Amino acid sequence: MNSAANPYGLTMHEQRDALYAELHSRPFHVIPSPARISYLAVMIDVSRKQADFEHFCELYAYFDQIPPSHDSVCLEADFGDVRIRRETHLEFVSYTVINQGQPFLVDTFANTGVSRLPKEWLVRLGGTVVSAFHVAIEDATQQPEPDLAEVKSYFEGMRLVGSQPQAGAAQVWTTFRIHSDGFGRILVYNREMSNSQLGRMVQRLIEVESYRLIALLGLPLARHYNQNLAQMDQKLAELTNQLSDARHDLDEQEVLSKIIDMAAWVESARACTTFRFSATAAYHDLVLKRLAELREDEVSGHLTITEFMTRRLTPAVRTCKATGEHLENLSRRIDRVSEMMRTRVEMSIQSQNQHLLASMDRRSKIQLAMQHTVEGLSVAAISYYSVGLIKYLIEAAYENGAPIDKSLAVGLSVPLVIGGVWWATRRIHKRFMQLAKEQQDIGEEHH
Template sequence: MKDVIRHLEIHPLREMLYEELHSRPFQVIPSPARITHIALQVNEEQKRAQFHHLQRLHELLGYEIPERESHCYEQTFGELRIRWEKHLEFTSYTFINLAPQTPQDPFAEQGISVLPAGWLEQMPGTVIAAFHIAIEDAREVQEPEPNEVKPWFEQMRLVGSSPQDGDARVWTTFRLHSDGFGRFLVYNKRMSDSQLGRLVQRLVEIETYRLMTLLALPEARRTSPVLSDMDTQLAHITEALAENGAEDESALLAELTEMAARIEAFRAQTTFRFSASRAYADLISSRLEELREDEVSGHLTINEFLGRRLSPAVRTCNTVGERLEDLSRRVDRVSDMMRTRVEMAIQHQNRELLSSMDKRSKIQLMMQHTVEGLSVAAISYYLVGLVKYLLEALYGAGVAFDKAVATGIMVPIVLLAVWLATRRIHHHFHTLAESELPEVQARKKRNERRKRD
C-alpha cells in the first residue's frame, strides 16, 4: 500500500503547496539576545542583487556560499543568525546576536554589531523599517521600573504591555531614535525559546506592516484636495446640464473627458497602494489579537496605541479610495447623460433633415410631373413630324388621301400613345421602389438595434 500514490497522477504543484505552509517557520530565540530587523523596498533587479550581496556575506565569514535563492533563507554563523525573507513589495533581514554582552544599556549592542564592517552599508534597496529588539531574561536580571526604562528610549513617551497573558513585558515608543532605528525592549518572564520566537515574530510583523500600511497616507493626503476640486467641477457641469440653456455642450463634454482621464490616472496611481494598505491593516489586527496583551499601569498597550493612531489613517485611505471610485461612477453617469443629449440632438437634426428632404422630394415630384407633361408634348411633336414624313412618302407613292386630315387624326393618337407609354414606365419604377422599401426598412431596424446593443 505504501507505493499506491506512485501510480496516481500527481498535481505538479502538490509538493510546493505542502511546503508553502512551512516556508517561513517561527524562529527559536534564546534570552538574552539582540535583534535588528531591516525591511527594504526593492524591485526584481534589487532582489537578485540582495541575494548576491548575501552570498558575499558568506564569503566574508568563510561559510559555504548558497547557490539556490528561496523566499526564506536562514543561516547561523556562530553567534550570528541571519534570516532573509522575500515578500511581495519588500524584503527583510533579521540579524540575531545569540550571545550578546549584557551591559547596563540593553541597546548598546545590537543584532548588526557582529556583521563585517562595510557589508550592511552596501545593501541594495530602500529602507522602510529598521529597528532593534533587545531581549532580556527577567528570570536572571531584575526587571526595571518604567522610569528606569525611559532613558534607554531617550526620554520618549513609552508604550508598554504584558503580552501572552503576562508572560513577557514589552516596551517601545514607535519612534525613530538618534541612531535612526526604532527600539523594542522585551523582558522574558516565563516563555520558552519557541514562544519567545513567536512573540518576536509578531512584534516584527506589527512594526513592519504598520509602516507599509502608512505608505498610502501621503497618497491619500495628496489626492484628497484634487478630488474636492473635481467634485466641485462635476457639480457645476451637472448643474449646467440640468438647465435648459446649457450654452456649449461640446465644451462641457471636453471638460468631462479631461476629468475622466485625470480620475483614471489617480486610480492607476493609488488603487494598488490603497488595497495594500487595507491588507496590511488586516494583518496587523490579527497579529494584535494574537498578542493577548495585559495592561501596564499608566501606559497605553500596543493594541490601544495602534488602534488610536493607525485606524484613523487607514480609514482616511479607505475613504479617499471610495471617494475616487464614487467620483469615477458619477463622471460615467454624467457622460451617459451627455451622450444621451447628443444623440437626441442628432435625432432631432435628422428629423428636421428628413422633413426638409421630404419637402424637397414633393417639390421635385411636382416638377417631375410638369416635366413629364412637357416631355409628352415634345415627344409627341417629334413623333407627329415623323408620321407626317411617312404620310408624305405614302402620298408620293400614289396612295390617294387627304394629308391634312390624316395628320390631324394622327396627332391625338400619338399623344395618347406617348402618354400611356410614359405612365407605364412611371408605374414600373414605382413598383420597383415599393418592392425594395421593406428591405430598406428592415436594414434600418437592424442598424438601430446594433447601436442600442
C-alpha cells in the same frame, strides 16, 4: 513524487512536496534570554532581488562559511553566536539579525544585532529601508526589572507604550518612534516564557512594527489625491448642471473635452493607488491579527500596543480606504455623465437627421412637381414631332394618289398621337414607381 517513490505505488501530484514545504517556509524564531535583535525591512525592486541575494551571500564569506546555491523565500544562517534570517516578500526583503553571544552593556541598546555585521556590508545594502528597529530582550528571572524612570532613559526620554503580553508572561516597552541612531526600539523583559514562546511573541512584535509602517505607505498618496478630489467633485457637479439645464445652449465639444480630461485624471489616480491601498488594507489586517495573538494585559497609566495602533493606525487606513472608494465613486459618476452626454449628442444627431430628411422630402416634392411639368412638356414636344412625321407620311401618300384628305388626316392624327404619347409616358412612370416600391420592400425585410 511518482509511484516508484512510495511503497503504495500511488501517483502523487507534482506540487505536493512544494505545498507541504510552504507551510514550513517561515518557521517561528527560537530566541534565548537575553538577546539583542535588529530588524530591517528593505523595499526593493523585483529585478534587484537576485543582486540582493548575492549581497547576502557575502556574509557567509565574512563568517567563513559556504553560501547557499540558490535563493529562497526564507534563508537562515547560523554563524555561531549570530543568526541571520533573510525573508523575501512581495514588496520588500527583511533581515532579522539575532545577537546572542556578546556580553551586553549597561546601556541596553548600545549593543545590537547589526553591531555584529560589517559596516561596509550594511552601507552597500540595496533598496530603501522602510522599517528598522532594535529589540532588546532581558531575562527578568535573573535580574529585577528596572523602574519606569530607568526604562524611559533607554528610550531617550520619549513617551512609552507598554503592555504585558501572553497574560503577563513578559513585559514589553516601546515608543513607536525613531531614536538618535535612526532605529526604533522595543524592550522585552522575559518573565516565564520558554525560548520557543519568546520567539513567537517577538516575531509578532516585529511583524506589528514592520507591517504597520508598510501599511502607512498609502497615507501620503491618499492625502495627495484628497487635495484634488473635492475640486473634481465640484467640476463634475457643474458639468451635470449644464447638462440638466435645457434653457442654455451647450458647447458639446468643450463639455466632452472636460469629461475626457477628468476621466483620464481619475483613471491615472486609480492606477497609482489601487495596489497601494489594497496592500494597506492587507497589512492592516495582518497587524490586527498579530495584536490579537499577543493577548495583552494593560500596564497602569500607559497605552497598550493594541490601543495605540487602533487609535493611530486605523484612522490612517480608513483614510486610504475612503480615498479609494471616493475615486471609484467619482469614476462611476463620470461614466454616468459621459453616458448622458453621449445620449444628448445622439439625440442632437437624430434631430439633425430629421431636419435633413424633412428638407430632402420637401426637395423631393418640388422635384416631383417639376417632373410632372417636364413630363407634360415632354408629351407636347414628342407629340409635336410625331405629328410632323405623320404629316410627311400623309403628304407622301397623297402625292402618290392615295384617296385621302391631307388636312383631315393630319388633324385626326393629333389627338391620337398625343393620347398615345401620354399613355406610353404613364406606363414608363408606373413601371419605375413599381421598381422603387419593390426595392423599398426588400430593404424593410433585411431590417
